[in-house]
Amino acid sequence: MVTIDDIKAAADRIRDVAVRTPLLPAGWADPDRPLWIKPESLQAIGAFKVRGAFNALARLDEPVRARGVVTYSSGNHAQAVAFAAAAFGVPAHVVMPEETPDIKIEATRGYGAEVVICGPGQREIVAAQVVKRTGGVLVPPFDHPDVIAGQGTIGLEIAHDLPDVENVLVPVSGGGLAAGVGTAIKALCPNARVYGVEPELAADTVEGLRLGHRVDWSIEDRNRTIADGLRSQPSDLTFAHLQQVLDGMITVTEDEIRDAVRQLAYQARLVAEPSGATPLAAYLKQATPPGRTVVVISGGNIEPPMLREILAG
Amino acid sequence: MVTIDDIKAAADRIRDVAVRTPLLPAGWADPDRPLWIKPESLQAIGAFKVRGAFNALARLDEPVRARGVVTYSSGNHAQAVAFAAAAFGVPAHVVMPEETPDIKIEATRGYGAEVVICGPGQREIVAAQVVKRTGGVLVPPFDHPDVIAGQGTIGLEIAHDLPDVENVLVPVSGGGLAAGVGTAIKALCPNARVYGVEPELAADTVEGLRLGHRVDWSIEDRNRTIADGLRSQPSDLTFAHLQQVLDGMITVTEDEIRDAVRQLAYQARLVAEPSGATPLAAYLKQATPPGRTVVVISGGNIEPPMLREILAG
Numbered sequence: 001m002v003t004i005d006d007i008k009a010a011a012d013r014i015r016d017v018a019v020r021t022p023l024l025p026a027g028w029a030d031p032d033r034p035l036w037i038k039p040e041s042l043q044a045i046g047a048f049k050v051r052g053a054f055n056a057l058a059r060l061d062e063p064v065r066a067r068g069v070v071t072y073s074s075g076n077h078a079q080a081v082a083f084a085a086a087a088f089g090v091p092a093h094v095v096m097p098e099e100t101p102d103i104k105i106e107a108t109r110g111y112g113a114e115v116v117i118c119g120p121g122q123r124e125i126v127a128a129q130v131v132k133r134t135g136g137v138l139v140p141p142f143d144h145p146d147v148i149a150g151q152g153t154i155g156l157e158i159a160h161d162l163p164d165v166e167n168v169l170v171p172v173s174g175g176g177l178a179a180g181v182g183t184a185i186k187a188l189c190p191n192a193r194v195y196g197v198e199p200e201l202a203a204d205t206v207e208g209l210r211l212g213h214r215v216d217w218s219i220e221d222r223n224r225t226i227a228d229g230l231r232s233q234p235s236d237l238t239f240a241h242l243q244q245v246l247d248g249m250i251t252v253t254e255d256e257i258r259d260a261v262r263q264l265a266y267q268a269r270l271v272a273e274p275s276g277a278t279p280l281a282a283y284l285k286q287a288t289p290p291g292r293t294v295v296v297i298s299g300g301n302i303e304p305p306m307l308r309e310i311l312a313g
Numbered sequence: 314m315v316t317i318d319d320i321k322a323a324a325d326r327i328r329d330v331a332v333r334t335p336l337l338p339a340g341w342a343d344p345d346r347p348l349w350i351k352p353e354s355l356q357a358i359g360a361f362k363v364r365g366a367f368n369a370l371a372r373l374d375e376p377v378r379a380r381g382v383v384t385y386s387s388g389n390h391a392q393a394v395a396f397a398a399a400a401f402g403v404p405a406h407v408v409m410p411e412e413t414p415d416i417k418i419e420a421t422r423g424y425g426a427e428v429v430i431c432g433p434g435q436r437e438i439v440a441a442q443v444v445k446r447t448g449g450v451l452v453p454p455f456d457h458p459d460v461i462a463g464q465g466t467i468g469l470e471i472a473h474d475l476p477d478v479e480n481v482l483v484p485v486s487g488g489g490l491a492a493g494v495g496t497a498i499k500a501l502c503p504n505a506r507v508y509g510v511e512p513e514l515a516a517d518t519v520e521g522l523r524l525g526h527r528v529d530w531s532i533e534d535r536n537r538t539i540a541d542g543l544r545s546q547p548s549d550l551t552f553a554h555l556q557q558v559l560d561g562m563i564t565v566t567e568d569e570i571r572d573a574v575r576q577l578a579y580q581a582r583l584v585a586e587p588s589g590a591t592p593l594a595a596y597l598k599q600a601t602p603p604g605r606t607v608v609v610i611s612g613g614n615i616e617p618p619m620l621r622e623i624l625a626g
Contacts, residue, residue, distance in 0.1 A: 022332050027357045027396075028423075039355070041582045044340045083340075110341075265620070269354045269584040269613030300582030307578070308624050311617070 004187035007152035010055040023161045028267045032290045041300025049080035055150030056139045057084045068136035072123035075104035077141035082113035095127045103303045121219045142176030143235035151177045155184025165192050166291030169279035172196035172205045173230040175238030182245025193247040197282045199225035206249040229275030252281040261310045273302040317500035320465035323368040336474045341580045345603045354613025362393035368463030369452045370397045381449035385436035388417035390454035395426035408440045416616045434532045455489030456548035464490045468497025479604030482592035485509035485518045486543040488551030495558025506560040510595045512538035519562040542588030565594040574623045586615040
C-alpha cells in the first residue's frame, strides 16, 4: 500500500513540473458549508494526471526510461505521459480509445507522443502489444503505486493549506486520484472525511464498495455518462486503497454534472470538464455533513462545442 | 511615489485575504515567447482589486475605519471595497455608474455594501456627496498610494516565481495596477520590460504618455470598448508612476480582445472578462520583443450572456 512517505517523496520529485495549485475560497457557496476549490484543471496539461505520470517516470532507472514509455488512457493520463516523456526527452506511445475527444488526441500528439487508436475495451490489450513491439515501459493510468503516490500530492497540499478541512470530495474512475488523496488526508488530517464521487451512469465503485469486492460494469454502460474521464474502473490495487481511505461514495446525475460545469464557469471563473466538475455537483446536492469542504476539480479538457452547449443550458 | 518597501509591507497585510495566485505555464504558446499567466481572475471577488482595497482599509486607523468607507467604481473595485469592508466589519457605500454590468452590482450588494447608482461621468461627484452625508472615508479605485502598493504585490509575486522574466504585460485603466506592478518589477527585475495594454477605443494613456501629459477622452468614447474595466483614466499620481515604470504601451482591437477571451477559456481553462484578457491579446499579436512573458489576467467578472456570445464567436 502507498504510504504518506511515498507521497512526500513524490512531492519533491514533481515540484518543478506540476503547478502548486492554490485553494480558491468560494465566497458564493453555502456559508454552513464553506467551500474551497482545488483547481487541478490549471495544470499545464489541464489535469491532475501530470503528478502521477511524472512521478512514475522519475522513478524509472535512466537506461530503462530511455527505451521509452507506453500507456493507455481515455485522455488526460495520455497527455500527462506524453508531457512527462517530453520533459525527460524519451519517446512515448499512447493507446487511446476511438471515442476519445479530439482535443485530447491532438494535445497528446502536440507533446510529441505517437498515438495508437483502438476499439472500445481494447486499450489494455493493444498497449501490451505496443510494449512488446517497442520494448518500452508501461506506465498505467492508475494501477501503480508511483502513480497513486503522485496523485496523492494533491492531498498533501490540501492538508498544508487547510489543516482543519472536514470534507474532501474527489472523482473516482480508476481510483488512483481518490486512493492517493485519501491516503494523504487520512495521514495528515485524521478527522477529515474523504468522499469519492461517480456519475450515476458509471457507478461501479459505489456498487463494488457496498458489496466489498470489485464489480464490472460493461463499457457500453459506462460510456453513457458525459464525464468521459470517469469511465474506467478500479484495479485490485486502487480498490484496496479505496476500501481503506474512503468514508463514502456519492453519485451525481448528468444534469447535476452539467450544472456544476456552469457554476464553475460563472461563479469560480474556471473551465472544467464534466469529470472534473463532479465533486462540485456532489457538494451542491449537500450529500456530505456540513463543514469546511474541498472539491478537487480534476481537469478542464472539454471540447469547445460541448462547453458552449453546457453553458447555454 | 510608491516604493518597493510599501509593496512588501502591503504583501504582509493582505496575505490572509488575497489568493496567492500561481504563474501558469502556457505550453500552447509560441516557444520563442514562453508564456505564463497570472490569473488574478481567481481572487475571491474575481479580480486583483482586492489587493489594493484591503491594503487601503488595513492602513486606516481603527476609529476612522469604523465610520465606514465610500468608493466609486465601474465594478471590480466596488466588490473589492465591499469585500474588504465586510472583512473588517465596517459599512461600505459604493457609487456605480448605470452602465455597470448587473453581475458586478449584485456581487457588490452580496457583500453587504449599499450601492448608489449614478449617471455617466458623475461617480466622483456623487461619491463626494456620500462621503459628506455618511462621514465615511473615501477609498478611491486607483488614485491612492495604498491602493497602488496593494496592486503591486502582484509584481512581487511574479518576481519571486519567475526572477528571469523579460516581459510583463498589464492592462491600463486608472493605472493603479500598472503603477504597482511596474514599480515592483523595476525594483526586483531591472532587466524586465513592463508594458501597459489598452483597447484602441480607450487609449487615452497611449496618447498621454506620448505627449508627456494626461489627456482626456470623453466618457462616451471610452464607453465604446467591450472592456468595461478599462474605461477609466489615470490620475496625476498614477500617471507619474506610469511615466517612470512603463517601457511602452500596446493597443488591442475589440476583435483581438474577444479572441483572447476565447483562447483563455479553450487553452488556459480560465474565464476572463474582456478587460482581463487584453494582455493576452497584446501577447498574441507579438507586440513585444521575444522572451519569457507574463500576462496579468486582471479579472474574470463577465456576464454569462456575454461569455456565451464571445465563446460562440
